[in-house]
Amino acid sequence: MFKFLLVAALVPAMALAAVDFTPCGDGIPVPDTLTVNDCAGSECQLTAGEPLRAVASGIVSPVGSATAEAYIIVRVGGLDVGYEMPPEYQDACTTGIEGGCPIVAGTAFNYIYDDDGLDVPARGTTIEIEVGLTGDNDVALGCAKFNAVIN
Incomplete structure (x- = not known):
């Protein structure tokens, strides 16, 4: 089971590197950069039980919003x-x-994401x-998808 903790503090840049990501489609805004731990390239290698820290920087929504709700979808083989x-x-505002909002x-x-102990059933x-x-x-404010392998 996933355990997520979202924090509103900057993650130290030295622990992060750029990772390739794809848009979610339909013109949904994407970040300028996405950093996930020390990942670089098209597939992020993560370790179960270890922290996962990500920063989506430079998201620009064409619409304003007083609220922001976060969601996550994890897919294996498209499912x-x-x-x-x-x-x-x-x-996500708090x-x-x-x-904030x-x-x-x-x-x-x-948008800053911090998971203290990543645990995914599909290792x-x-x-x-x-x-x-x-x-x-x-209304969609922003979205990004990236690939990972959890060991």
Whole structure:
């Protein structure tokens, strides 16, 4: 089972490197950069039980929003493994968006994600992790997908 802790503090840059990511589609805003631990390239190697720290920097939403809800989808072979983010971590305004809300249309913001002990049931195989934010009236504020292998 996943254990997620979203924090509104910068993750030390020295622990992070750029990782390749893909957009979620339909014109949903993506970050300028995505850093995940010391990953670089197209597949992030992560270790179960070890911290996972990610920063999505430079997300620019074309719409403003007073609220922001975080979600995560983990897929194996294109199939959703059924993880649901616990309700206490869904309010990205208080636990993930640097500076909190509101989101101002056209103004860049950062989303910070911190998982103290990554635990995924699909170990040793490539998974796709999608992390996104939705705002007022379920408008998409930002989203990115990246591949990882959990060992």
